[in-house]
Amino acid sequence: MTICLRILVLSFFLVSFTLACGPGRGYGRRRPLKKLPPLAYKQFIPNVAEKTLGASGRYEGKITKNSERYKELTPNYNPDIIFKDEENTGADRLMTQRCKDKLNSLAISVMNQWPGVKLRVTEGWDEDGHHSEESLHYEGRAVDITTSDRDRSKYGMLARLAVEAGFDWVYYESKAHIHCSVKAENSVAAKSGGCFPGDATVTLENGVTKMIKDLNPGDRILAADEEGKLVYSDFIMFLDKEEKSKKIFHVIETKEPKRRIPLTTAHLLFLSSNSTNNEEPFQTTFASNVAPGQIIYISERDKNQLQAVTVERVYLKEYIGAYAPLTTQGTVLINGVFASCYAVIEEHNWAHLAFVPLRLGYKIASLIFPKEQKMINGTCQEDGVHWYSKVLYQLGTWILGNDFIHPLGMSLSSS
Numbered sequence: 459m460t461i462c463l464r465i466l467v468l469s470f471f472l473v474s475f476t477l478a479c480g481p482g483r484g485y486g487r488r489r490p491l492k493k494l495p496p497l498a499y500k501q502f503i504p505n506v507a508e509k510t511l512g513a514s515g516r517y518e519g520k521i522t523k524n525s526e527r528y529k530e531l532t533p534n535y536n537p538d539i540i541f542k543d544e545e546n547t548g549a550d551r552l553m554t555q556r557c558k559d560k561l562n563s564l565a566i567s568v569m570n571q572w573p574g575v576k577l578r579v580t581e582g583w584d585e586d587g588h589h590s591e592e593s594l595h596y597e598g599r600a601v602d603i604t605t606s607d608r609d610r611s612k613y614g615m616l617a618r619l620a621v622e623a624g625f626d627w628v629y630y631e632s633k634a635h636i637h638c639s640v641k642a643e644n645s646v647a648a649k650s651g652g653c654f655p656g657d658a659t660v661t662l663e664n665g666v667t668k669m670i671k672d673l674n675p676g677d678r679i680l681a682a683d684e685e686g687k688l689v690y691s692d693f694i695m696f697l698d699k700e701e702k703s704k705k706i707f708h709v710i711e712t713k714e715p716k717r718r719i720p721l722t723t724a725h726l727l728f729l730s731s732n733s734t735n736n737e738e739p740f741q742t743t744f745a746s747n748v749a750p751g752q753i754i755y756i757s758e759r760d761k762n763q764l765q766a767v768t769v770e771r772v773y774l775k776e777y778i779g780a781y782a783p784l785t786t787q788g789t790v791l792i793n794g795v796f797a798s799c800y801a802v803i804e805e806h807n808w809a810h811l812a813f814v815p816l817r818l819g820y821k822i823a824s825l826i827f828p829k830e831q832k833m834i835n836g837t838c839q840e841d842g843v844h845w846y847s848k849v850l851y852q853l854g855t856w857i858l859g860n861d862f863i864h865p866l867g868m869s870l871s872s873s
Contacts, residue, residue: 494622496614502629503621509592511706511774513627514599514639517592522585530643531583531598534558538565540578540606550582553598556640561601564623564638568605571619576606580635600639602631610634653698653722653801655707656779658792661757663690670781670792671701676824680757681787682796684740686764688757691787694820697799698782705780708745710754710795713770717756719795720777721745726798726806728789729754730766742798742806748772755796764796786817 497503506512521527531552534541539561541550553561565577581602584595594600603620605612610633617636620628631637656671661680668677673693681691707720710727721727723746730753731741740755748754750771755764783790784799788810791797800809 494615494618497617497621497628497630498614499630499633501617502627503617504627508594508627508629508639514594515626515641517594518597518642520596521583521598527597530554532558534561536562536565538562538569538576540576541582542578542580547585549585550579552583553601554640554643556643557599557601560620560624560638560640564603564620564625567619567623568616571615572605572607572612575609575612578604578606578608580604594639597642599642600637602635602637604635653700653705653725653780653782654792654797655705655720655777656701656781657777658720658781660783660790660792661794670783671779673781673783675820679783679785680791681785681789682755682757682764682791683787683789686740686755688762688764688791689787691785691789692820692824694784694786694816696781697784698780698801700780702778703780704776704778706774707777708748709773709775710745710748710769711771711773712754712756712767712795715756715758715767717767717793717795719793719797720775721792721797722780722801725782725801726804726809727754728796728798728806740806742804744801744804757791757794757796784813784816786820788813 502508504512508514509516519527521531532555533548533551534553535551543550561577561579568575568577579601581589581595581600583598584593589595603616605616613633613636614630617628617630620636620638625638626641627639629637654670656669658670659667660670660673661667663678663680668679673679673696675692675694677693678690679693681689683689705722707722709718709720711718719727723744725745726742727745727748728740728742729748731739748769750769752769753766754769756767758765782799782801788799788806789796790799798806798809800806800813803809
């Protein structure tokens with residue numbers, strides 16, 4: 459029964475996506491599943507130092523059994539993971555919740571990759587000072603891992619699986635183990651959902667610009683359709699709203715004409731496959747995957763069509779406040795740059811289809827209570843990820859697996 463239900467739901471998604479890629483430009487094509495290359499010895503991903511903003515973040519201080527932060531650690535009793543525990547104290551089982559989540563995800567990947575083989579943890583939380591100064595092992599944010607069969611020929615692929623499982627920094631450190639670490643639970647870098655900063659701007663139908671944080675349901679804002687034509691679309695609600703939280707954004711800056719869009723790691727951005735040709739079909743990718751030289755789309759004054767432009771640089775910047783607006787079109791022009799309203803799942807069409815009930819509910823409410831709908835103030839919406847988004851994420855991981863899910867998952871969207 460369960461298997462049949464999954465097949466029916468997946469078939470619904472596939473059929474709908476096929477229709478979306480029919481005649482016309484469309485928002486993109488489904489890419490074939492990628493082959494995962496193993497890491498080379500001494501390679502680390504991302505290619506920055508472990509305790510920097512782009513990786514696991516700064517060291518925040520040693521956690522001991524007597525410290526207040528000891529409560530941040532949680533034991534991992536996953537039977538699919540072997541803990542070496544050479545101290546016989548259970549210390550290797552203690553870790554932050556984020557580290558635990560990534561480790562449990564990796565354990566599943568290991569069993570799928572090598573049936574009969576389990577993940578093995580040789581080092582976890584260190585309370586005895588066995589590691590170098592300011593090691594993340596002292597905070598329960600790092601683990602050293604091998605496979606249960608200790609087959610060193612598997613370690614390169616094990617490291618790659620750790621990257622895919624969402625560890626914030628993975629290092630093929632030794633021929634005897636792989637080192638993995640995560641951001642701190644309270645790290646601003648760990649709290650980067652599918653959003654834009656509150657002071658990012660949109661353009662209203664009357665030509666006036668407005669900051670995202672000031673949007674109200676019913677505001678008609680500039681978006682674009684599947685053909686790249688500029689249109690105005692109703693703002694419905696925020697899928698995620700964090701008024702006061704600090705977040706790290708990827709700032710994507712273009713060459714002339716200059717545009718700059720800040721968006722969080724797992725948010726989707728439209729880009730062209732290989733050229734500045736406006737006839738190229740749109741593709742979507744996570745903000746974390748955008749690199750200089752790629753082609754994205756912008757709006758220009760007095761033009762009714764999106765214009766292709768080259769990305770000049772990408773950098774990280776901290777902002778206060780984060781908002782994820784949903785429009786009836788499913789797209790939006792932020793600071794004049796064409797972006798999706800969706801995040802976490804790397805297929806715009808699937809996400810847009812999944813939000814049909816919300817758009818339909820808004821449409822019905824607008825017809826029945828037009829005045830009341832216009833009077834609702836968007837700033838009254840409570841902070842946090844909308845419940846519907848949370849449900850969709852769970853369904854998405856169940857139906858699609860990890861192939862189209864951002865490695866950091868909903869941890870990105872539930873700060």
